[in-house]
Amino acid sequence: MNKYYLGVDLGSTTSKAVIINEQDEIIGRGITNTRANYSVAADIAKDEAIYNARFSILKKKLEAEIKSNPAYSKYINDLESVFQYEQFKIRLDKLGEELLKTCYTFFKDAAVQEKMIQHLRNIRKAFKPVIKHEYLYNNLGAKNQFFRDIVSEKYNDEVNKLEMSLFEPLMTVWDKSISPAENQLITFNFKELVEKAMDELREKYKNIPDEVMENTSVNFDAELNLLKGNFEKVYETLRVHIDEIAGLEFNITNMTGTGYGRALLPFPQECIRSEILCHAFGAHAVFPDTRTVLDIGGQDTKAIQVDRYGLVTSFQMNDRCAAGCGRYLGYIADEMSISLNELGPMALKAEKEVNICSTCTVFAGAELRELTNLGEKREDILGGLHKAIIMRAMSLLARSGGVFNEFTFTGGVARNPAVIKYLSELVKENYGDQIKINIHIDSIFMGALGGAMFARRNMNLSLPTGKAETA
């Protein structure tokens, strides 16, 4: 039987889980937002990783077919996306129950109760088809893809359309309901959901020609027709394989927990490891020549030096304040009422970097308003903010010993293109052109990957003594 190993990285903003096989290959990734109940967050990330592992095994099984018919790969991706929608529907029902419960306890008057419940029904009716469409056609885009973010955005939009006096009560009902709904652990039946998803996809491909009539070129139309025909052809084959992967049992041989909330994970003591060790180990596994690792997470920034085995020789970490970390960017995005993922692309458009004087997250928010009022462009202010983050990271890097070839950047913030731009500039400027900078598409999963790899090796490591090893 195959042996699998799990690493869970419980961060301050997101919880990540990675499953690897005995060859240290990642076969499943799961991510969710961290919530009040840490163990639920960890379990959801783990479940997601297992679902993802099933799909990646499906892809592996169909490798030959995918090579001869690339459309297969699209079908599997579509299937995974619709499968997520099926999960989403169940979560939405649970949230609906919570909203009703809150309505009954929060509003004492029966007439008000009825009125609010009617509004809630209308809101749900309005956004459900929109979200379905986004999932089915992969339109969720660059926005955050967690349940809470998706629903709260739509809910907000709908409530905003109603009259002002309804805004506060409806938002209060939301606030009181979302957390209990989010903290429930729902066990999904993989087989049932994936079958529903298959039916849903079949419908989608059947209806394709009607959908594209008016707005697409003839070429595209023909391509879609082809997709439609193909799907019917592969449907049966896919079904057989899906039955197989749904029946697979995932025996997690060993696991490791890491991250900000690791002490709260329901893992035995020997299965908990510091995220500094895990990030370094994960980054080193993906890029074996790595000597310096920079990890910018939600609340902390770490500059780590590793030896050629991926073990930590020295590190520096920010203290006290989250300014210059992911949460800082999240706060700024909130201030500007844009989503976190739009922040980086916007900052890339900066023509200059406005100097940001505040060293505090909250005050930087106030400074941002002031600068906007003074007529500075949002792009330029954001450019300054991003550069400020990297300046802080550079000083941590310097204190940890400098930057050595190769240099790997991990953590959630490594997804931000503007951060990458300023980082590359400043590393080149300070440490020369010879440094190779690695940024992996899975940079956010590095900690969880490192954890899973520790789990496989079952290594007993102690923290370094703080003195850098002389190579």
Add this chain to the structure above:
Amino acid sequence: MGIDIGSNFIKLVLMDYSAQSVLLDKQTEKIRKRNPEQLAEEMIQSMLRKFNLKYEDLAYLASTGEGDMLKRKRGHFYGMTTHAKGAHYFYPDARTVVDMGEYFPLSWLVNRRSR
């Protein structure tokens, strides 16, 4: 009418000064993620509707806080002045005012005329 646009809440008060000052009505709204300028305008309108008034019927629309973003207003005042005035309205003998806002706690001394 007075409107105070804070970083979290918008506060609005309507007063009648014809004979002696009477506080007619007040309203607060949490901004959450709404556009404060738009929300403030909506609040002014709904308050006017409630009293069957038009914008032109207002003798003075005063703003404070971040109220200088409002397009239609007669005057904008600093938070320190307006907080002192408001405190003085309710407690004429007060000589020290403390304001705990979202970002800054402020305290100041005032004289008999709330200066």
